[in-house]
Amino acid sequence: MPEGDGYDYKIEAKAYTASSSGASVSPAESPDQELYHSKSWWTTYVFSQDAKYIGIQYFCAATAIAVLGLVLSVLMRVQLAYPGLNVLDPSTYYQAITMHGMIMVIFFLTALFLGGFGNFLIPLMCGARDMVFPYVNMMSFWIFLLSLLVLVASYLVPGGPTGAGWTLYPPQVITAGTPGNLWGLVLMLVSIVLFVVGFTMGGLNYVITVLQARTRGMTLMRMPLSVWGIFVATIIALLAFPALLVGGLMLLLDTVLGTSFYMPAIIATSNFGNEVSTEGGSPLLFQHLFWFFGHPEVYIVALPAFGIVSDLISVHARRNIFGYRMMVWAIIAIAALSFIVWAHHMYIAGFTPWFGFFFASTTLMIAIPTGIKMYNWLLTLWRGNIRFTVPMLFALAFFITFLNGGLTGMFMGNVGTDIALSDTYFVVAHFHFTIGIAPVLVVFGAVYHWFPLATGRMLDEGLGKIHFWITFVGAYMIYFPMHYQGLQGVPRRYFEMYNSSQASSSGLNEFITIVTIVVALSQLIFFYNIINSARAGKKAKKNPWDANSLEWQTPEMPPKHGNWGRTLPVVYRWPYDFNVPGASKDYIPQNVSPSQVRGAKAERT
Amino acid sequence: MNIFVVILFLAVVVGTVLFHILSPWWFTPLASNWSSIDNAILITFWVTGFVFVALGLFLVYCLWKYQYKKNRKVEYKPENKSLEAILVVVSAIGVIALLAPGLSVWNDYIKVPKGAAKVEVLSYQWGWNFRLPGEDGALGKTSIHNITDDNPYGLDLNDPNGKDDLLVQDADLHLQVGVDVEFLLRSIDVLHNFYVPEFRAKMDMVPGMITFYWFTPTKTGEYEILCAELCGTGHYAMLGTVVVEEESDYSNWLAQQTSFEQILAQNKIKNKTIQLAEK
Amino acid sequence: MNRSTLPKGWDGFAHDWAADQKVFKGMSWGKAMMWIFLLSDTFIFSCLLISLLTGRASTAVSWPDASVVFGLEVFGVSVPLLLIAIMTFVLISSSGTMAIAVKYGYEKNRKLCTIFLLLTALCGAAFVSMQAFEWTKLIVHEGVSPWGNPFGAEQFGAFFFMITGFHGTHVTIGVIFLLIMARKVWRGDFDSGRRGYFTTMKSDYLAIEIMGLYWHFVDLVWVFIFAFFYLW
């Protein structure tokens, strides 16, 4: 075992230029770049260029903004169930759904999975010392932070944030019937542009680190699925965000310069208080651009979650991931398909009817690779040796939640059934299951799993279990019944929950709100657990979960700057060698050479 | 303690199914010909429900059977090509089974039957207007540039088809039961969506475009019109009514509507009086 | 894995790609990053140009005739597309000077490398100036603006200013970096191992090649923009 070899690893730039340290393998270092060394407290902890710190900074910033998103959702739910309390009025309600949707999808989950987990995990899991361009990586975080500030600032400008829904459809977003149609919208768009710029800086790092900076022996087909998920999601993002950028740019020009990219001749007052004099623009163009970004976006959130959950399941079930190759190909197939399905969000948007056939077919095809992933997770558990640790519980909760959400996708993605269900609460239920609850459950699982690596201490197991029960059961109870409101025909984005003589869901409505409040409050347990455990939690032993992937094999835990001490690890196997017949332990880390585990019958990977 | 987790997941799977079966919340009663949409949804419920139960119960089984035991023999098997191939094929068959009814519904949805009665729906922030063809059965041409206070629909004054069009400047539409209707959807400002839950059908109304859908009302009664595309702060209150009635009631209602010609004439008189008053 | 032991055909390709450490063998991090960035940027320009195509198809008024809008009067004779021909020529030539600068960079010929970098920057600056001239002419003399256009559809102006502006920004950024590079080469930073002001990292002549990639890309994009606006 490589643990505790006891070499001293004072980090010196010189030592990294070539590792002639007597090993029989040729130098494992890439000579491309020396490692950046911080000199002061500021550059170590604040303007840090170390991917691990940047990852944690991303995590904290994204979580902080998510709290705002959560508070907004509670306000909305209270308004829907108890309109008498008047916590919101129509304008503030629509501003709340817009901010909530935008924050949760982009500023929380995208930033968290790619910026947070990507930064923290990619270099460690690939056996790199850091991201390839640490300076650019640092800038990425600060620009992201700036975009958050701009976003929040829209609550301070005249008119408040835009209230057009997170889809920002023109002409509505520009006309006077919508709150925040000038300053709020401008700040929203500026914030998005900043986010994209910042993300691109980080994203190039993640991609190039995976492509060009892996350690010796780390072939692509030996990378943990977490890395695969984050890597492919980053590529999707680099190709999908351009559409958002261009769509947003044109929207910005329509707003401030009065151009007519998206604006046909209409009779409405604009943000300047006069009649809109526009002509010949196409509102559908924006929808195409938005969803060309928007659909891949859901996979930007989902694929890292898929990857991470695969690792959680495999490690805690003590069994190799089943069908690793298929899992990788499924990720790639989903990513590729995600670029040719965007118009399933537009079945009833009024486009050429013939598109419906094409987009319904491509959309349902995604069910096949997604199905593969579901089966393979199950087949990993099957004949395994399942430890019911907190990360495993969250992974299982993810499975059920995503199974449910994925299956309701078969209703939304199919053009004939979507006619009745689109724009109803069925949609709200579906997308909260798939890109709301399911990925968040993975985030929780991942935090419980990797917390020891980041801090050297374990999160409290008991509190974790309480948090798990309330969050999972609660979230399921919030969203599952909403499907049935959707069947009744209750439209989404209604300030007053629609109740007709034929379709009443009162009772249910109040129930959902009460559960929401409970779930929201239960997150305090999680925050308490994090803060308390970081200070005074149980000290974690090295590699506490007996995992194989490289991030647990660093000389120290938490890993120091440069991650690997004097020499980079050499990888001999895939990260899923659990319970290999003939091996003495039930796991073989990736950097254990075959000679160290003679007799173990690991398959060649 | 693990057994509680197993029970939890069992409860989630069983509870989901029970909720589905026992739920008092379900489709609003259908009042149009689009039972095929409901049927496609039901087929999808059966197929996806089967998958959910199968995978869910298998999960529960695994959790129960393979709880951690120190010396459990764990299978080491990275791959099983034939099993994976079977699963791919089975999923593909499931997908096709779902796609077929969906696409066939859509195929009907976009083909308006010949001779369907035309009704124009004109939406604005935040309300509905309607226009019916007069005796000639044809709607006159319109353009947003023609819209004035006197000509709220922007009808082309030179188009003879438009003269007898009936203008219903009120969010109250009547339809004759059993007669196919084609809705021609217009918006003068932002996106809206003409949606009546009982009819199942919907379509966005896009300024600058005329979109459409068709259906046959099959049950008399009064139904609520909802807007199903966010259109500003008044979106949730953009309601209206559709009354589906027998032929005689419908003709009575129709007889009370004013035509474009009549409205123009009234306006002329009104304007004259205003001018006189100003003098 | 030794290349000679790779399986044949696609399989070998896949093995080679998936092998350890690097997917693109022998390619530096910086260069790989520029390629991926350009891929992403390609998507931006594609979105812009596809939007132009769809926008153009749906206007209410007809699209103006390019040769009329962009005509230039020289000594009383109107020559269509004259300015734009010069602009395009200048920009394409700058690709040539860039390539020469890269060559001298490889040879560590500091003097000639600097000269050709500066020449490239000069061409770029000339291009941007001519574009500024054309914009002024359109806006001030012809009354074409992003929100109005006497020659036809107003979207023409909107798309024109947006897309050429976006491209012009790329050129301007390129010029700034060319000047920075020229200074570094002249000072000998790449030989002396002097560290970057912001990044505190050393750099070498490879940076010029990476710069060249960007520059050629910007030129290539111009050819498309040129075709979309001026030739059709």
Ligand code: HEM
């Ligand atoms: C317990 C947590 C959450 C609650 C209670 C909640 C509640 C809500 C509510 C009440 C709405 C407005 C529905 C409407 O009026 O149509 C909404 C919309 C939305 N939510 Fe959540 N949400 C939660 C978490 C999330 C998460 C984690 C995401 C991440 C993707 C998310 C994404 C969205 C989006 C994209 C919208 C649509 C906004 C729009 O219509 O423009 N939500 N949510």
Ligand SMILES: [Cu+2]
């Ligand atoms: Cu989608």
Ligand SMILES: [Cu+2]
């Ligand atoms: Cu509406």
